[in-house]
Amino acid sequence: MWTVVYIAPNQSAGEKIKARLEEEGLLVSLRPVNLSCTGESCQYELLVPESEAEEAQQYLALILKSL
Numbered sequence: 001m002w003t004v005v006y007i008a009p010n011q012s013a014g015e016k017i018k019a020r021l022e023e024e025g026l027l028v029s030l031r032p033v034n035l036s037c038t039g040e041s042c043q044y045e046l047l048v049p050e051s052e053a054e055e056a057q058q059y060l061a062l063i064l065k066s067l
Contacts, residue, residue: 003047003050008043009043010043011042
């Protein structure tokens with residue numbers, strides 16, 4: 001099961017955070033919050049497998065501090 005660990009304000013922010021989490025070895029999926037919306041004006045969910053959610057939250061805290 002996939003778990004939402006963060007909602008990015010737009011696609012480019014979501015892609016940056018996704019890349020950073022993947023650098024740490026996590027499996028990450030990115031999808032628009034509203035499926036009829038795409039692009040920079042939409043929020044995006046970052047999802048990880050439930051078993052990696054706690055680890056992802058720890059990395060997220062560090063990533064978001066550095067942005």
